[in-house]
Amino acid sequence: MKALLLHDKNKWKEMKVEEVERPHPQKGEVLIEVHAAGLNPVDYKTATNGNPNWTYPHILGLDGAGTVVELGEDVTEWEKGDRVVYHGDLLKSGAYAQYAVTTAHTISRIPDKITFEEAAALPTAGYTAYQAIHRKLPLDQVDTILIHAGAGGVGGFVIQLAKAAGKTVITTASAHNHDHVRQLGADFVIDYRNEDVHQRVKEITEGKGVDAVVDAVSRDNATASLDYLAFMGHLVYIAGAPDFTKIKPFTTVVSYHEIALAAAHRADIESQKDLGVIGDEILEMMADGKLSSLLEETISLEEVPQALERLSERHVKGKIVAKIKS
Numbered sequence: 097m098k099a100l101l102l103h104d105k106n107k108w109k110e111m112k113v114e115e116v117e118r119p120h121p122q123k124g125e126v127l128i129e130v131h132a133a134g135l136n137p138v139d140y141k142t143a144t145n146g147n148p149n150w151t152y153p154h155i156l157g158l159d160g161a162g163t164v165v166e167l168g169e170d171v172t173e174w175e176k177g178d179r180v181v182y183h184g185d186l187l188k189s190g191a192y193a194q195y196a197v198t199t200a201h202t203i204s205r206i207p208d209k210i211t212f213e214e215a216a217a218l219p220t221a222g223y224t225a226y227q228a229i230h231r232k233l234p235l236d237q238v239d240t241i242l243i244h245a246g247a248g249g250v251g252g253f254v255i256q257l258a259k260a261a262g263k264t265v266i267t268t269a270s271a272h273n274h275d276h277v278r279q280l281g282a283d284f285v286i287d288y289r290n291e292d293v294h295q296r297v298k299e300i301t302e303g304k305g306v307d308a309v310v311d312a313v314s315r316d317n318a319t320a321s322l323d324y325l326a327f328m329g330h331l332v333y334i335a336g337a338p339d340f341t342k343i344k345p346f347t348t349v350v351s352y353h354e355i356a357l358a359a360a361h362r363a364d365i366e367s368q369k370d371l372g373v374i375g376d377e378i379l380e381m382m383a384d385g386k387l388s389s390l391l392e393e394t395i396s397l398e399e400v401p402q403a404l405e406r407l408s409e410r411h412v413k414g415k416i417v418a419k420i421k422s
């Protein structure tokens with residue numbers, strides 16, 4: 097099969113499409129003919145430092161969508177030809193290839209009205225956003241949510257899910273993305289380049305602060321976000337933990353929530369199965385017209401390294417997907 101190969105750590109900009117042996121599913125796994133694969137910042141981040149569990153050449157790509165073509169032992173819930181999407185295990189070979197193997201209990205069925213490209217845009221960013229809103233935050237105690245980087249993949253899904261849950265949504269974005277994030281559901285948009293985010297949050301909330309912040313930017317941004325929270329507020333962090341010492345005991349009583357989607361693959365079987373459950377629910381919302389896939393650009397497998405480089409510059413709107421099968 098053809099695959100985009102990483103020959104060593106920090107060599108992701110030099111990746112090229114080459115011929116490698118087609119994999120076969122083991123017990124509890126399925127082989128998927130990949131039609132489309134989603135691009136994510138985690139790809140270049142992990143490829144930069146490598147992973148001690150990888151052997152080279154390694155195939156990146158956590159988000160794959162395609163058809164089931166081979167069943168491993170004990171797989172009874174799927175059939176050949178099923179249209180599926182999945183979030184893959186970071187430690188294993190990924191979806192930047194014509195074929196990929198994943199666990200049968202973590203995949204989701206793609207509704208007929210959704211394309212492979214739209215489905216491939218979902219898993220890493222969409223499932224992360226779903227965990228933030230529906231697995232971490234006590235929504236009955238949250239009215240206002242600040243979402244950083246609303247024009248990005250995670251931010252764009254969080255905006256949509258938070259708005260669908262009936263919350264007041266504030267987001268940060270560059271000025272040229274303001275119309276985009278408003279279309280996704282943002283009630284208030286802060287130009288983080290030209291406005292004082294802390295001051296604007298206080299103005300919007302009449303001095304109270306927000307009930308929750310979802311940060312997928314950085315440790316420093318998560319730390320700064322602690323100032324934006326109301327009493328008994330919640331910080332959901334995805335790109336690094338804040339400096340917990342910033343909030344003193346017996347003051348604002350903040351709750352912290354870590355999101356690490358890939359950790360589910362190391363957890364118990366029910367936690368792994370929840371990836372499939374989340375996928376089913378998001379796909380249903382999309383099929384019903386309640387959620388956008390955020391798909392902005394479709395590229396070829398050969399163009400992935402250049403697109404990852406653009407992602408690393410942190411100014412890509414929405415999602416980029418590689419179309420692998422014509």
